[in-house]
Amino acid sequence: MIDQSDVIFLGLMAEGAGQALQQLRFREGQQVVSFMAGMGLEDLTDLVRPAAAQAVMMPFPGIAQGGSPIMALGDIALLSAIFEPQNRIFPLSDQAELEGYLAAQAVLSPVARLIADAASWLAPQVDDPQAAEAVLRMLVATSLEASSPETLIEALNTPGGYNQRLRLHMEGCGLRSDLESGLSSLHPGH
Numbered sequence: 001m002i003d004q005s006d007v008i009f010l011g012l013m014a015e016g017a018g019q020a021l022q023q024l025r026f027r028e029g030q031q032v033v034s035f036m037a038g039m040g041l042e043d044l045t046d047l048v049r050p051a052a053a054q055a056v057m058m059p060f061p062g063i064a065q066g067g068s069p070i071m072a073l074g075d076i077a078l079l080s081a082i083f084e085p086q087n088r089i090f091p092l093s094d095q096a097e098l099e100g101y102l103a104a105q106a107v108l109s110p111v112a113r114l115i116a117d118a119a120s121w122l123a124p125q126v127d128d129p130q131a132a133e134a135v136l137r138m139l140v141a142t143s144l145e146a147s148s149p150e151t152l153i154e155a156l157n158t159p160g161g162y163n164q165r166l167r168l169h170m171e172g173c174g175l176r177s178d179l180e181s182g183l184s185s186l187h188p189g190h
Contacts, residue, residue: 007031007078008051014038018047026051031078035059037102040095041074054078056098058105063087071101096189103187107179115140 002008002024012020014036026032030051034044035058044053055074062068066086072079073092080089092098115136122136123129143152156163 002026002030005030007033007082008048009033009035010044010048011035021047031075033057033074033079040098058098058102060105060108071098071105073098099187099189103183106183106186110179111140 006029008026008030010017010021010032012035015038017036017039026048028050030048031054032044032048032051033054034041034056036044036056037058039056041053041056044056047053053074055072055076055078057070057072057079059070060068063070063083068087069090070079070083070087071090071092073095076089076091083089092101115133119129119133119136122132126132146152147155153167156167158164
């Protein structure tokens with residue numbers, strides 16, 4: 001397959017990439033795009049010669065349906081030609097910025113966990129548990145798409161309201177400090 005491809009996407013773990021890529025033969029004129037967190041373009045170049053290491057990008061599951069952000073370092077024109085306008089490319093300036101985004105994007109899994117847990121909590125109280133989850137997913141997605149998080153927090157900050165009370169409860173339990181320490185553990189250089 002590599003012999004017949006002009007653009008090659010590598011979705012390996014960086015730790016095992018060297019060994020896996022040694023077994024493959026790249027040719028001049030091929031363009032390689034990496035999904036590997038923790039491996040910069042310079043290191044990738046050494047592993048795919050004589051092909052050209054063009055970009056490092058972070059794809060998310062939503063890329064197939066469109067509307068997904070793609071943080072990328074390197075040849076943005078190549079990625080734009082392949083993925084836009086269905087998805088949006090966010091060009092990054094250097095490896096340090098990519099590493100910061102790699103850590104910060106990890107908030108997606110805890111957010112999904114919160115939605116799943118809230119839907120599970122709600123399920124026995126409603127007639128249609130699937131609709132309950134759909135409402136929560138849609139509520140979060142459309143609300144965050146419509147405004148910045150700070151604007152949304154302020155809009156939901158009705159004194160004594162459900163949103164304010166749950167947010168204050170979770171902040172009091174360490175939500176913000178736990179998030180910050182977790183992000184810092186993913187990006188120790190920060």
